[in-house]
Amino acid sequence: MSAEIFPLAATTLSGFEEILADELRSFGARDVQIGRRAVTFQGDLGFIYKVNFRSRLALRVLKPIKSFVAINEVAYYARIRSFAWEKIIKPENTMAIRVALNSQTFRHSHFMAQKAKDAIVDRIREKTGDRPNVDTDKPDVPIHIYIERELVTISMDSSGDSLHMRGYRQITGQAPLNEVLAAGIVELSEWDPTTPFYDGMCGSGTLAIEAAIKGLKMPPGLFRKQGYAFEKWPDFDKALFDTIVESSLDRMSDLKLQIYASDDSSNVVAKAKKNIYNAELEDEIEVSHLNFFDLKPKGKRGTVVLNPPYGERMDKENIDELYQKLGDAFKQNWQGHTCFIFSGNLGALKKVGLRSPSKKELFNGSIECRLARFDVYEGSKKHRTDDPS
Template sequence: MSETFFSPCPRSLESFLVDELKRFGASDIETVHGGVQYKGDWLLAWRTNLESRIATRVLWRVGMTRYRSEDEVYKLAYATTWAKWFSPEQTIRVYVTAIKSPLKSLNFTTLKVKDGLCDHFRTVVGKRPSVDTEAPDMRIHAFLTEDMCTLYLDTSGEPLYKRGFKPAKVEAPLKENLAAGILRLSGWQPGESLLDPMCGSGTFLVEAAQMTLNIAPGLGRGFAFEKFRNFDAGEYRRLHTSLLNQRLPVRSLPVFGADIDPYQIAATEENLAAAGLLEQVELVVNDVLDLEPPTAEGTWVSNPPYGVRLSTGDELAEWYPKLGDVLKRRFAGWNCYFLTADTQLAKLIGLRASKKTPLMNGDLDCRLYEYKMLAGSAREVFK
């Protein structure tokens, strides 16, 4: 039976999500700004949760109507057959987002969706679920346009960029699905050299290593759909086992990380170890300005410190030209990518960007700058 799903994703990465969904077997794919709508069966929903590196969630459409008032939103929530899919013993949380909605208060609309859902349960089974704003069993999403209200039941639970293994956190974090999208935007292919010389907690490195070894990103975590009444545990177990068996043998990889801060390298080591990838990635404590390239050519990706988060503007104004000199003198033959919210990088680095892609890193409006360095001689070692 075909169902309708919607997966939000980081802006500018929609085409990569479409590529994934086609590979998973989705049909009737429609792209919108910041996400993709598509159709398929529950196996598709499971696969997307387990295998997508770009999607933020997999939302299952369970109700839709035209509306003009909060009462009509309430009626849709009341008429939706929630009790078929989960029990009143499971906790809920309602989220409402809107574009050009005539309704004046999203908080009040959220309350009406919750009331409709709870009244549905009272009518059908005589009791209502309770709200848990921290770790709900079921997340309900309402999306309002100018005249349409759509209800979704979240099949993912925690957002999909939470891969389920990352214990060490650092300042200026990068979401995993954004990191995976940047790797796709760079044109890097598994098996090619990859360097993050300011690796933070190692997000680029973990994503690249998993991609190279064909490790599905969701294998180590659970999902909300496992709590649905219609969940087929046996069929899901077969899919999960199949993906486990598709992993490639563990081996040393041409994936390299560096950072000037030993604490950051320790965080990267902790996260790589939690992902079972510590021995596959080479790490060093080193200042990016002193770094030598690990191979003759490859892809450099980094989310460098910028004024909003970590450094002062004066410090960065002095640092950016030095960084540009390092690329010119030592990294000939490399394609280099910088994600930053600081437009001073492009002005001061002393290089002409061949491409710049707008991206959002959390609430920060960023650009991914591409610098393709002309090929030349390479240094001998990764120091």
Template sequence: MKLIAKTFHGLEGVLAEELEGIGAKEVKAVNRAVEFEGDKEILYKANLQLRTAIRILLPIHHFTAKNDQELYDEVKKFDWSTIMSVHETLAIDPVVFSEIFTHSQYVALKMKDAIVDQFREKEGKRPSVDVENPSIRLVIHLAKEKATISLDSSGDSLHKRGYRTGHHKAPLNEVLAAGMVMLSGWDKKMPLIDPMCGSGTILMEAVMLAKNYPPGLHKKSFGFMGWKDYDKKLWNKVVDEAKEKITHPRLRIFGSDANIKAIDVARESALQFRFNRDISFSVTSFERLEPVYPKGMIIMNPLRRTFDERQRHC
């Protein structure tokens, strides 16, 4: 089946390499995404193991629409009973780049109307919408007149690894942090330091990369778990195989920050994933930091200081 992995601009090449590494075929980098082919096992692996993917989509319906009525009619042509039942809930995420359709939420509304009207006409009942925790999450991508509807296999964005506690606002997305580490050329044996580590996102991603630790291992649910063809046995196999590949190398990873609260949050995150022995934290300003080793690598987000200063003045 043909699949799409979404990512940030600039990370398409890294994501393509990741996909090839898990066995995906016909891998092709496009704008902010990578198209690929794979079976159900590859779909599961992509959600569990990819570090630079935001979500994995399965396109199910392509069409063109020049106005809202054509949009409604084309959506209604698809047999939605093959995807969900009337007793399940749905959510629709619109991505619109069109001079014809200028309001993305209106596109989502017309699509929703077409789906629920089809169920009502066939079964006398309609499925409900649940934007927070739907059984089925759909994405409609509209570029000018061309539309693609996809099943979202990820559910919540894949950047949500599970180590952020919510006590500290971090300006750096986990996917971006992972991409920074992977693009840096860090060889995992070299000492690594983030002298403005904040809540430790870059360092957490570095440890997971060094250990071959699946970034989705702590994610409790994925969108594909609500699909009719969900194979729990296969999913458990994919998870078990990924766990067996986790390694425990000796790491020299350090994080420092002048903000003691940020360091407390970083330590808590590391403890949650049992990485507390892999990362050494200290409360030290960038100007007073003295390197532990004569040679190593620095990866940092210098914009974090600006972010913290803005927060203090808000």
């Protein structure tokens, strides 16, 4: 008997939709469609487990259970209350509701979450005489609602805590990169794991760790201690989940990686080493207390990814000088390498002095950023040219 196939969705960060779609296809997803900060696809129960455990690029895996059009809050409440919630949520369960919206009709996500909670609680109380409680921290049943104009889609959130919460990062710096953001940057760099990877401003080490996870084909769920929401579903199949975990571990690579993380702050380096230790990647990532401008390549080819300061704590003259020096260092020391700068200072990026064939728009939290690529060819021109783009 074949497993039931149903529609699913995986959410991600803006700009990562296409690479998430590619990742899902590599897992065997069917009917993959790219949306706004999400990718929809078809899969079975085991596929939910697989994406949660193996995806480097998804934030949440959702199972849609109801869609409808609501022209106002009254209709919204009524349609949600009409659903048989008592079959999914028991009075002894806890629940939480997250609402994301892109709508002129409904503008306040917190209010819409409250209305949905009222509808669900009223339905369950009517049918059972009792009601579930809300637990926004560790709910038994997290519900996700997405409103696009007047189309409402309600989903079971199979992940629980966001999948960027890998579990290895216990110590962070002043402006840490989200783990999924770091994984997406590594993916967009098109780094070949048989070549060196350099993170010369490593901060808490997230870019280097996510590069190692990619290079080793390591499932990110390996570090996750808090588990997943689907483990509390009535139809949870532990034997199937255990099989998926084992098969994911069996496919890991034994490739010897060349990943180098460095920073000019000894305190920052200590934090990175602790996180790398937590991820059990000390043998894969070489960490050093070194200024990027003193860092030298280990070979003729490789990938450099930097996340320099955006300038919040530096004046404009100093930040422009820093980015200019980065461009000079690329030309002088990194010929033959592909270099990337991820930054939220779009003006300073123009001071690098090298043409950038691509600048991918991304966001670090609410900060609009660019992932700028610089191909540093052997015999690169020595003269500087401010990038007007």
